[in-house]
Amino acid sequence: MEKLITEIAERIIAGGSITQEEAVRLSDAQGCELYDLFRAASRVKEHFVGNEVHLCSIINAKSGRCAENCAFCAQSAHHTTDAPVYPLVQEEQMVECAKTAETNGSACFGIITSGTTVKGQELEQILAALRRIRKETSILPSCSLGIIDEETALKLKDAGMDTYHHNLETAESFFPNICTTHEYREDVDTVRAVKKAGVKVCSGGIFGMGESAAQRVEMAFTLKELDVDSVPMNFLNPIEGTRLEGARNITAQECLKTIAIYRLILPNKRITICGGREKNLRDLQSWIFFAGANGTMIGNYLTTAGRNVDTDLTMFSDLGLTTVMCAH
Secondary structure, eight states: OOHHHHHHHHHTTTTTTHHHHHHHHHOOOOOOOHHHHHHHHHHHHHHHHHHEEEEEEEEEEEEESOOOOOOEEEETTOOOOOOBBOOOHHHHHHHHHHHHHHHOOOOOOEEEEOSSSSOOHHHHHHHHHHHHHHHHHHEEEEEESSSHHHHHHHHHHTTTOOOEEEOSSOOOOGGGGGGSOOOOHHHHHHHHHHHTTEEEEOOOOOOOOOOHHHHHHHHHHHHHHTTEEEEEEEEEEOTSSSSSTOEEEOOOHHHHHHHHHHHSSSSEEEEEOTTTTHHHGGGGTTHHTTTOOOOOEESSSSSOOOHHHHHHHHHHHHHTTTEEEOOO
């Protein structure tokens, strides 16, 4: 395994790539082999994207009552949870949250809404907020508004949106176990429509929902084929009242192993560790950078609290990492 890991890393740094079969085989790495894998991922990361850390923050701009039945989601109308329920927040609140995110050091600020899509007056309100964020801050705004078409992507782009976020959530072969209210191709089509509009795409998924190691690799190669710009990696934090409330499917070492494998598959992409890192990685959170990540979300998530921002900033300083500053 050590020889294979070294050969793959050197091949990638030389301009080659890892095969899907090799990536699945690396999922079997154990013990000291994990350190070899992390070292290889760290080498590839440093070669392609350096050692800067990209920070992002979000606002849960519209919460709950989502018609989709995603098994993990606290905001689904198909589940009974303690997640907050409220309509789209006012423009002023979105702008103020963007300013706070900028003060905390985030380079990207995401406006996230529950539901299948956003249109009409809600879309107009978000467009207005984007224009103000661009005018009043240096932070790069992104949106996650569900399934959209190229026309909507162009409107968002013209208002100042830098990146569109739309997760595939998991592999196509596992998706029917997670969601049956829309088809996987609709998510893929959204990614393609946004890219066609000339907008950067942030797309990833959630790990630990019961998928196999091969299916984790499958999603990575789908993201590679779609040529997304950044990949958010979330680790399931089971929420009471959802279909996955009792799931305990991933360990801290598996989280780190998955990050490393994704770095080898997607050597030049931004890999950002988001939801679930506190619960699943615990004392190993700083290891995400050794395993190949070059970004993380700071502050709170959609329906769960994140780690104290100052604690994260101290972690970056202790590791000698430089954070990417806001810039248009």
